[in-house]
Amino acid sequence: MARAEPARRGPKRNETSRRAILTAAFEITRVDGVRNLTVEGIAARAGVGKQTIYRWWPSKTDVLLEALAVTADLRVSVADRGSYRAELTEFLRDSFALLAAPGVGEALRGLMAEAQLDPDFGARFRVDFLERRRAALAEVLDRARARGEAPARLPDDLIADLVFGTIWYRTLATDRTPGEDDAAALLDLLAPAVARAGTPAEGENHGPVE
Template structure:
């Protein structure tokens, strides 16, 4: 990496780190690109050159924190692997700064089509693909019914979790995750 590209990378990291710090301190609604730029020690044009909006910057900042935490283990036991991965996600989503800022990002996506598209492309779709791929591997091994619709399994699995996290705001606990998995596997097991 050249010194210019290293400096650009360091500046990008500083901006994203500052976004998360300020987001945690002030909340997303009161956050501005100008405040992020000021605290990060860059001009606002430097920020806007990399991100088109506050929502786009927040998405990249959140994903930079935990991109690798979203990968599935493969121990040969699909139920245990799903449980371990979804427990990690539940822990992530209930802890600051990720949880509150992720809620704000989802809200922003309702009003900003570019943020909605980026959220789907960079977070939702890759997570769906990882889950379906893990389920497909399990189905190929005979751990799941060969005729179970894996896209439907993904919807059944994620729907209750997002509903609880975003709508009812009830705690997203390991016990709740286990209840959802138990319900899902009651219909997915080999016949």
């Protein structure tokens, strides 16, 4: 039962500085863009020494990553809503709302960019963000599988690739941020409205011809 950090001597980490740093990082990103996010800028705006940033974060982008978690509400609901369709609807709506929050889109684009340029940060970004989002969706899908609602032909991994792929592609490669209609189209594809019990609306979901 030994505690990891049993009793250090010396001052504790300054929580005020920590919050000031996170706020500064997010604000700079929101207002001036990630390109203009610098350690010196964060330190200056937070009224903090640069060393304090280097002491606690591996890079300025890690500051932004933590700032995102602290500043924006990252909670995307995965509560049990009784049906796969309802839960997926909520998941998409929450995800899109998050993206639309001021500053969040810019921050996420910056994080994903940095993840490409700095492989070490990339690994942390995957573990601390991307895979968490996937795990959240996986919860919904697990419940759907248990209820027998999830589309049989689509493996969960592909569903996740399609959902997150679309969201990220829209964010990174176009300026059409995903909205209600996109949610509807994705739902139609991934969670076709069940007509009724028995044979559930075969062919209605996206059948090619008619």
